[in-house]
Amino acid sequence: MLAALAARGDDHAFDLLMERYQARVFRLASRLTNDTDAGDIVQEVFLRVYRRMGSFRGDARFSTWLYSVTANACRMWRRAHARRPTAPLDDFLPQFDSTGTHAHSPAHFERTMHVEERLDRQRLAEAAQQALARLPELYRQAFVLRDLEELPTEEVAEILGVQAATIRQRVHRARLLLRGFLNAIPEKSR
Amino acid sequence: MNQMTCKSGVKLLMEYLEGTLPEDVRTAVEAHVAACPRCVAFIASYRETPRLMRDLTEAAIPADLADSLRTHLRAHRQQTPKQS
Numbered sequence: 001m002l003a004a005l006a007a008r009g010d011d012h013a014f015d016l017l018m019e020r021y022q023a024r025v026f027r028l029a030s031r032l033t034n035d036t037d038a039g040d041i042v043q044e045v046f047l048r049v050y051r052r053m054g055s056f057r058g059d060a061r062f063s064t065w066l067y068s069v070t071a072n073a074c075r076m077w078r079r080a081h082a083r084r085p086t087a088p089l090d091d092f093l094p095q096f097d098s099t100g101t102h103a104h105s106p107a108h109f110e111r112t113m114h115v116e117e118r119l120d121r122q123r124l125a126e127a128a129q130q131a132l133a134r135l136p137e138l139y140r141q142a143f144v145l146r147d148l149e150e151l152p153t154e155e156v157a158e159i160l161g162v163q164a165a166t167i168r169q170r171v172h173r174a175r176l177l178l179r180g181f182l183n184a185i186p187e188k189s190r
Numbered sequence: 191m192n193q194m195t196c197k198s199g200v201k202l203l204m205e206y207l208e209g210t211l212p213e214d215v216r217t218a219v220e221a222h223v224a225a226c227p228r229c230v231a232f233i234a235s236y237r238e239t240p241r242l243m244r245d246l247t248e249a250a251i252p253a254d255l256a257d258s259l260r261t262h263l264r265a266h267r268q269q270t271p272k273q274s
Contacts, residue, residue, distance in 0.1 A: 011267065015260070022259055023251045030249035039255060043262045050263060094232065100195030106231035113238055128246035147240035148247060153208065172204035179239040 003062035006053050014053060018046050021063065024149070025070050031144045032074035033081075034133045041077055045070050060158065067151070068159045071141055078137070086134045092180025112183040119185055131181045135174055142167050143174035194222040196229055203236060 002020075005013035025045055029038035048069055056065060095103035102109075116124065132140060145156040146167060153171075157164040199219050205211050206219050223229045252258075 015263075018259060018263070019256065022255055026251055026255060027249050031247050038249070039252060039258060042255065043259060046259055046263065047266055050266070094200055096195075096197040100197035102196040102228040102232060104228070106227045109228070109231035109235045112235035112242075115242065125246045128243055132243070132247060143240075143243075148244045150244075168204050168208060168210070175204070175236055175239050176200070178243055179236050182239060182242055183235065 003056060004058060007056045007058070009054070014050060017062065021066055022046070024063075025066065028067065028070050028144065028149055029074055031132065031148055032071065032141065033077050034129055035077070035081075041070075041073055045073050048073065061155075064155055064158055067145065067149075068161075071145070071159060075137070075141075086130075088136070089131065089134050089177040089181055092177050092184060094176060094180065109183070112179055115182045115185055124185070127185060128182075131178055134181075135177060139170045139174040139177070142170035143178070146171045147175070194218045196222075196226060196232070199223065199226075199229055200232070203233065207237070 002013045002017050006017055022042060026038055026042050029035070029041040029045070033041065035041065045066070049066060052069075056062070097103050111118075119127070132144070135143065141160060142156060145151050145159060146153060151159070153164050153167050157167045160167065199206075199222050202211060202215065202219055206216060211219070223233065
């Protein structure tokens, strides 16, 4: 309803939409760029959406369209602010023996469940942000939208313009890498 | 289908959890996991990963975000008034 009004040029309706979604767009931009000051990206996103609002036809949900614009803006931001390549997380993939059996014991896997006891909160949060940044872009987008923003797989597929099966593959790969990363965080020094 | 192993089960894990596997494959995964403590522990850690990452990457929303957005948009509207 609000989106339809805003599409017809109602600025007050657009302001209400912006108010409703600004926190979600900020959080998404922060997770997709690692920029704790993602405010500039959020400004750019809402400006783009405002300019194109007249072309919004309501075929997709407004939030799906908004997330799509945000994901694109973050991709452009990352290209413009490309830093040195980060080390991939491939070493953290699960290991198997020659029979296809997990190479590690149950106790080893349970370490992931207790990671919050091994490192203080701030250092753990920094490590998690760094791990997100080390994911390949395609895995990161899918993981952030599906698992961190908790959107349905089908909606993530629509936002990123790929098949749901592709999203499942990317999210799965990201989960495997991040699971291994969290598992490998060492004990805090005493 | 071939004998299910930890490795082949891990490949199917996301689809298993999303409920998109064919019935016979889902049954084979469940039969393997029921007899494999390593897979039980691995799956628990796999399922925990999104929650941990969600909690650890929750950004604090700046108190001035709403004001800065309104100001930015107002400036744009003033520069580009609508055509009647």
